[in-house]
Amino acid sequence: xGLFGLFGKKDKRQENQESSRARGMDEYEMYSGMRVEVxxxxxxxxxxxxxxxxLQRDTAKLYQYSELITSHITExxxxxxxxxxxxxxxHERKAVHMEGFILPxxxxxxxxxxxSIKKVNNDRAFFRLDTDIEASINTFGGLGAGEKVCxxxxxxVGGACIRTEDEYHEGDKFLLKVKLLEDRxxxxxxxxxxxxxxxxxxxxxxxxxxxxxxxEDQEKIIQNIFEAQRIMRAAQ
Numbered sequence: 001x002g003l004f005g006l007f008g009k010k011d012k013r014q015e016n017q018e019s020s021r022a023r024g025m026d027e028y029e030m031y032s033g034m035r036v037e038v039x040x041x042x043x044x045x046x047x048x049x050x051x052x053x054x055l056q057r058d059t060a061k062l063y064q065y066s067e068l069i070t071s072h073i074t075e076x077x078x079x080x081x082x083x084x085x086x087x088x089x090x091h092e093r094k095a096v097h098m099e100g101f102i103l104p105x106x107x108x109x110x111x112x113x114x115x116s117i118k119k120v121n122n123d124r125a126f127f128r129l130d131t132d133i134e135a136s137i138n139t140f141g142g143l144g145a146g147e148k149v150c151x152x153x154x155x156x157v158g159g160a161c162i163r164t165e166d167e168y169h170e171g172d173k174f175l176l177k178v179k180l181l182e183d184r185x186x187x188x189x190x191x192x193x194x195x196x197x198x199x200x201x202x203x204x205x206x207x208x209x210x211x212x213x214x215x216e217d218q219e220k221i222i223q224n225i226f227e228a229q230r231i232m233r234a235a236q
Contacts, residue, residue, distance in 0.1 A: 028117055029055055031096055036087035037127045037157075038062065038110075041099065044084065046127045046229060049157075049222055050110070052087060062102065062110040080113070086127070088158075094120050128154040128161075129225045135162065135178035152178050157221050159209040160191065165202045168193050176208065180224045181231075187224060189213070 032055045038047045050062035062085075085098040100115035135152040150164035160176060168174075172193045179186040195207035213221075 030091055031055055031087065031089060031117075032060070034087035034089060034096065036062070036085050036098075038102070039084045039086070039127055041082040041084055044127075046129075046226070047081075047083065052085065052112075055115070058100075058113065058115045060100075060112040060115055061105075062112060064108040064110060085112070085115075089120070092120065094122055096120050127225075128156040129229055130154045131180070131228070133178065133180070135176060137162070137164065137166070138175040138177065139172075140174075147177075150176075152176075153205065155180070155221070155225065157210075157213075157218050157225070159194070159207065160189070161205060161207050163199070163203055163205050165204070167204060168196070168206060170194065170196060173211070180228050184224065184227075187221065189217075189221075 032053055034052045035049065036052045037049055039045055040047060048064050050064045052060055053063055054061045080101040080103045083100060083102055085100060087096050087098075088094070089096050097118045097120070098115060099118055100112045102110045102112050105111055131152050131154055133152050135150050136147050137150050138147045148164065148166055150162045150166075153161040153163055155161075155178075160178075162176065170193055174191055176189045176191045177186050190211045190213075191208040192211055193206050194209050197205040197207075199205055210217075
């Protein structure tokens with residue numbers, strides 16, 4: 001088997017197919033057109049970002065529109081890859097978690113087989129890249145206004161987690177500025193605090209959601225995450 005060879009592939013495919021039949025996948029055709037992230041099943045490593053199309057029972061197609069992180073999986077002898085497919089339904093305002101097997105076709109299109117929807121819940125469930133790098137927060141108004149240093153612990157296309165000794169409250173908004181890659185300009189995201197975790201000492205961790213993110217902004221974030229992931233894996 002190749003790098004993405006799968007143990008128990010037949011049984012897992014059958015399990016997914018039975019699951020999709022039991023749930024009545026026809027009712028999930030509303031998810032066609034979703035922007036999704038495709039990650040390896042075992043490692044949860046980001047492969048590419050795509051648009052999910054033609055979802056019918058246990059099959060669909062993925063129209064890839066981000067860079068492919070691992071080029072050799074498109075070779076003719078490449079085996080099907082067991083993946084997680086995660087997206088966000090604007091219609092239901094919920095995250096959709098799927099699982100299936102993908103094979104490359106022409107023109108950056110992937111066939112999805114044995115597709116199964118595992119859960120639909122209220123989180124956004126975007127792929128997150130662990131970072132732990134220096135960043136800065138810029139707030140407006142009040143005694144604490146100005147730029148302050150923080151640590152960016154992880155980032156996704158939908159939000160970030162930061163660590164700082166400064167105290168904020170749920171719903172607070174600020175600009176987060178970070179340079180994910182040395183050879184690229186800093187990224188600046190408008191954020192809102194969703195979750196607060198008090199750590200030992202005087203530190204806090206804040207789970208933040210990006211606000212007013214355009215399609216172009218999302219593409220820049222995705223490309224930076226891809227490149228940072230590639231550099232980190234090459235250094236390991």
